[in-house]
Amino acid sequence: MFEILKNKGRIEGIAKVTGKAKYSAEYALPNLAHGVIVGSTIPSGFITNINIEEAKQVPGVIDVLSYWNKPEVSTFDNPEKSKKIPAFHKYFHTTKINYSDQPVALVLADTLEDASYAATLLKIDYKTEDFNVNFHESLKDLELKPFKAERGNLEAWQNADYISENEYTIAMEVHNPMEMHATIAHWTAENKLSLYDKSQGVNGVQWNLGRFFDLPEENITVNSEFVGGGFGSGLMTWFNTVAASLGAKLIERPVKVGLTRPQMFTMVGYRPTSWQKVKIGANKDEKLLGVLHHAAHNQSKYNVYSRDLSGITSKVYAFENVKRFTGYSPLNLPIPTWMRGPGDSSGTFAVESAIDELCYKMNADPVDIRLNNIAPYSMDSGKPWSTHYLNECLERGAKEIGWDDRPNQPKQLKDGDWYTGYGVGVGLWNASRRNAGASIEMKRDGNIIVRTAMTDIGTGTGQAIVNMTHEFLGIPREKISIELGNSIHPKSVTQGGSWGLSSLSGAVDAASTALKRKLADYAWGKSEVTKLDAVILSDSGVAFINDQKKSVSYQDIFQKYNLNEIYVEEYSNAGGEEEKYAFCSSAAHFYKVKVNVVTGKVKMDRMVIVVDGGKIINPQAAANQIIGAAVGGVGMAMREKQEVDLASGRLIGSDFAGYHVTVNADVPIIEVSFINKPDYNRNPAGAKGLGEVGLLGSAPAITNAIYNAIGKRFTNLPVTPDMIV
Amino acid sequence: MSHSKNENTFSRRFFIKTSSAFTALALVPHSIKAFYNDIKETYFTKKVVLPIYLKINGKDYNLNADSRTTLLDLLRENLNLTGTKKGCDHGQCGACTVHINGQRALSCLSLAAMMQGKEITTIEGLANGDNLHPMQEAFLEHDGYQCGYCTPGQIMSAVACVNEGHTKSIEEIKEYMSGNICRCGAYNGITNAIKSVAK
Numbered sequence: 001m002f003e004i005l006k007n008k009g010r011i012e013g014i015a016k017v018t019g020k021a022k023y024s025a026e027y028a029l030p031n032l033a034h035g036v037i038v039g040s041t042i043p044s045g046f047i048t049n050i051n052i053e054e055a056k057q058v059p060g061v062i063d064v065l066s067y068w069n070k071p072e073v074s075t076f077d078n079p080e081k082s083k084k085i086p087a088f089h090k091y092f093h094t095t096k097i098n099y100s101d102q103p104v105a106l107v108l109a110d111t112l113e114d115a116s117y118a119a120t121l122l123k124i125d126y127k128t129e130d131f132n133v134n135f136h137e138s139l140k141d142l143e144l145k146p147f148k149a150e151r152g153n154l155e156a157w158q159n160a161d162y163i164s165e166n167e168y169t170i171a172m173e174v175h176n177p178m179e180m181h182a183t184i185a186h187w188t189a190e191n192k193l194s195l196y197d198k199s200q201g202v203n204g205v206q207w208n209l210g211r212f213f214d215l216p217e218e219n220i221t222v223n224s225e226f227v228g229g230g231f232g233s234g235l236m237t238w239f240n241t242v243a244a245s246l247g248a249k250l251i252e253r254p255v256k257v258g259l260t261r262p263q264m265f266t267m268v269g270y271r272p273t274s275w276q277k278v279k280i281g282a283n284k285d286e287k288l289l290g291v292l293h294h295a296a297h298n299q300s301k302y303n304v305y306s307r308d309l310s311g312i313t314s315k316v317y318a319f320e321n322v323k324r325f326t327g328y329s330p331l332n333l334p335i336p337t338w339m340r341g342p343g344d345s346s347g348t349f350a351v352e353s354a355i356d357e358l359c360y361k362m363n364a365d366p367v368d369i370r371l372n373n374i375a376p377y378s379m380d381s382g383k384p385w386s387t388h389y390l391n392e393c394l395e396r397g398a399k400e401i402g403w404d405d406r407p408n409q410p411k412q413l414k415d416g417d418w419y420t421g422y423g424v425g426v427g428l429w430n431a432s433r434r435n436a437g438a439s440i441e442m443k444r445d446g447n448i449i450v451r452t453a454m455t456d457i458g459t460g461t462g463q464a465i466v467n468m469t470h471e472f473l474g475i476p477r478e479k480i481s482i483e484l485g486n487s488i489h490p491k492s493v494t495q496g497g498s499w500g501l502s503s504l505s506g507a508v509d510a511a512s513t514a515l516k517r518k519l520a521d522y523a524w525g526k527s528e529v530t531k532l533d534a535v536i537l538s539d540s541g542v543a544f545i546n547d548q549k550k551s552v553s554y555q556d557i558f559q560k561y562n563l564n565e566i567y568v569e570e571y572s573n574a575g576g577e578e579e580k581y582a583f584c585s586s587a588a589h590f591y592k593v594k595v596n597v598v599t600g601k602v603k604m605d606r607m608v609i610v611v612d613g614g615k616i617i618n619p620q621a622a623a624n625q626i627i628g629a630a631v632g633g634v635g636m637a638m639r640e641k642q643e644v645d646l647a648s649g650r651l652i653g654s655d656f657a658g659y660h661v662t663v664n665a666d667v668p669i670i671e672v673s674f675i676n677k678p679d680y681n682r683n684p685a686g687a688k689g690l691g692e693v694g695l696l697g698s699a700p701a702i703t704n705a706i707y708n709a710i711g712k713r714f715t716n717l718p719v720t721p722d723m724i725v
Numbered sequence: 726m727s728h729s730k731n732e733n734t735f736s737r738r739f740f741i742k743t744s745s746a747f748t749a750l751a752l753v754p755h756s757i758k759a760f761y762n763d764i765k766e767t768y769f770t771k772k773v774v775l776p777i778y779l780k781i782n783g784k785d786y787n788l789n790a791d792s793r794t795t796l797l798d799l800l801r802e803n804l805n806l807t808g809t810k811k812g813c814d815h816g817q818c819g820a821c822t823v824h825i826n827g828q829r830a831l832s833c834l835s836l837a838a839m840m841q842g843k844e845i846t847t848i849e850g851l852a853n854g855d856n857l858h859p860m861q862e863a864f865l866e867h868d869g870y871q872c873g874y875c876t877p878g879q880i881m882s883a884v885a886c887v888n889e890g891h892t893k894s895i896e897e898i899k900e901y902m903s904g905n906i907c908r909c910g911a912y913n914g915i916t917n918a919i920k921s922v923a924k
């Protein structure tokens with residue numbers, strides 16, 4: 001449980017700044033053994049043998065887990081059940097290799113040093129097969145299929161006054177949260193598994209492991225109280241969790257498996273390499289007429305993930321004609337997965353770039369053209385937007401960055417070798433809401449604990465719960481503490497997809513209402529109070545908002561009914577509102593860059609972001625989240641690129657020296673503001689999600705600004721200095 | 726000296742040197758192999774446990790440490806001081822930053838065995854009892870974190886950064902804090918927190 005933070009910051013803040021916060025690898029269990037995963041060195045073929053003799057001679061080594069000695073699991077005796085286990089959980093149940101660094105063994109030892117050293121001594125024999133890791137080559141044979149129904153008619157705009165057409169590529173990007181994925185697995189009884197796991201959703205892990213071991217969910221507990229970042233890498237249940245659990249079973253000791261940074265590149269997903277071709281047309285009145293969008297990304301041979309990049313294309317602007325094609329290339333590469341703004345951030349880069357290109361052709365202002373073409377309702381569903389303030393985001397952002405200073409043509413603002421440019425890009429994301437649960441326990445002294453299984457991956461969920469509970473109940477913040485990220489608490493959707501807070505607010509509201517109901521019944525007798533809105537909880541008791549005299553203290557209630565605690569637990573989900581409305585969050589990114597044409601350096605001079613995320617529950621944390629996403633956008637635009645060695649099929653430079661992420665000096669102090677208008681149709685808090693829109697639109701705002709500065713249009717990300725000069 | 730002569734001299738010398746080296750190799754392969762095995766035996770295969778004495782957060786420790794153990798793993802795995810974080814184990818991220826004799830240092834690049842007699846301060850030793858260090862207060866105040874995983878390293882670096890006097894401007898702070906990656910991107914809060922303490 002978090003300490004109650006009286007004065008400032010987030011409820012879990014003190015734990016984080018003092019080093020007391022425990023992340024999944026940091027629980028000291030007695031008799032804990034260490035497991036090191038060994039990956040294949042070939043991208044395709046079979047393991048024929050693993051010689052473990054030398055490894056086993058290393059003092060401290062307990063065993064080496066692999067295909068040849070995996071412990072019995074009843075699931076695999078039953079073909080029906082076994083079939084349901086995804087291939088990427090079965091690496092110790094197959095000899096087939098589909099990508100380089102696919103886990104093949106787990107070396108178990110008393111210490112990390114022993115296990116790491118022994119892991120270098122395995123002698124693995126392979127039978128190799130042909131492989132394909134070349135995405136761009138694979139496109140030649142890839143047949144793209146129509147994506148969703150065509151809107152309008154492609155022919156209608158082929159003779160538009162203005163047309164722009166371009167191809168776009170984005171390199172493979174890897175989440176790389178600072179905390180490396182780790183699992184501690186502990187069989188507390190023959191059929192009871194306790195896990196400390198880095199995950200964005202404990203119930204997902206619980207479900208996956210239950211299925212793997214053919215155990216009821218309640219036999220598995222998952223603790224992810226502190227999660228050191230995710231960005232999507234913690235949405236799936238990965239093999240390290242399975243491996244640790246199997247290892248712990250094999251040696252009958254708790255086992256910790258932590259990935260190394262290079263393994264973070266191959267074992268927990270990434271944003272796949274993508275290719276797109278976008279053609280758009282507009283008429284003389286600056287009306288966008290139509291878009292033709294082709295898109296493809298790589299997959300793994302383990303066909304787990306596909307995501308259409310052009311989903312966004314029909315959402316933001318009022319294109320009357322939309323036609324899309326999509327495709328996926330399964331290659332001998334690790335498994336990609338959702339990464340912040342999955343699909344849409346790639347699609348947005350292409351569309352926002354294409355619009356910018358069009359503006360220069362037609363001599364139009366990029367802000368005006370966006371303002372004039374925002375989809376007035378959800379053209380995908382035909383439903384009205386519940387709330388949608390992208391126009392206000394654009395107007396305010398333009399003002400704040402000083403858009404009027406932007407030259408209409410490139411290369412106008414020059415100071416020695418430095419050129420200045422301005423760019424805009426917008427982002428939009430479905431503001432969805434899913435199932436979530438919360439419980440509240442009240443003690444005699446009026447202190448309450450709010451509990452949920454939902455994780456806090458750094459977004460500030462914990463403090464948001466405090467703020468919302470305070471608002472719903474009236475109980476002072478100092479009396480509210482929370483417990484989250486543990487499967488022993490009420491079930492909740494995985495945190496991701498910008499739906500965390502939106503979903504949770506429903507549950508916290510429902511639990512708060514239930515608590516008020518209970519207290520009102522205790523205080524004034526059943527059904528005495530019909531309107532709970534009139535009831536408020538103070539630090540000492542329950543009262544009517546307009547009649548303090550009627551207040552009854554908690555102490556009296558607990559005494560009278562001989563209670564130790566009052567407990568309520570509620571669940572909520574999206575309801576009928578989705579029949580009536582479409583929901584979205586949005587953001588406008590206005591960036592000013594300075595580009596040095598001799599060194600190729602691009603300096604982010606100013607970054608202004610205005611966001612419509614509904615009501616903002618915790619302004620500081622919300623701004624922080626947007627800033628962080630935009631920092632990711634800078635990486636996407638100019639730094640992040642995972643290289644694949646075409647000759648060996650291996651990833652190369654898989655660490656922070658080979659793969660560059662944005663550091664402190666790469667960005668200015670980023671300026672974020674919110675429209676802050678509630679959307680109560682969405683949920684009781686009026687909040688819409690924030691997680692993705694800080695990234696969506698960020699990369700194209702940068703390349704658009706670079707174009708404005710030096711007149712070079714970049715359509716392949718990342719844009720590195722060698723491409724600038 | 727003519728150009729050609731110069732070249733000749735070079736090649737001849739090069740030839741003599743390399744050929745003698747090759748001869749030596751061909752003549753005494755066993756000793757080299759033995760030497761290699763010796764090293765392997767002594768330093769890698771066999772676990773060598775060394776007694777060390779060090780001070781961590783003002784407390785004396787007399788320990789036995791595996792010669793391969795880094796200071797980072799000593800803290801995290803052996804002493805359960807998990808406030809110091811592992812973000813790469815390669816000296817590339819700053820998450821493991823501690824103070825060794827008052828200077829910021831990467832504990833993943835420091836072998837425990839080399840810490841003999843040194844004074845280590847980790848994030849757990851920064852506060853004075855319940856009174857947080859001003860830098861910790863500032864990180865709370867400015868929301869200088871999200872997930873919190875890079876935070877101990879950021880704070881240890883930040884304290885050193887102020888002591889080093891590299892906090893004269895936002896730009897300077899950013900430059901001298903760029904060895905600490907924050908993948909959550911909480912750079913506004915981190916920078917503003919340091920600025921508030923520095924002035």
Ligand code: FES
Pocket residue numbers: 810811812813814815816817818819820821822831832833834
């Ligand atoms: S863990 Fe030491 S620098 Fe990354």
Ligand code: FES
Pocket residue numbers: 178228229458869870871872873874875876906907908909910911
């Ligand atoms: S706060 Fe998450 S990495 Fe910095």
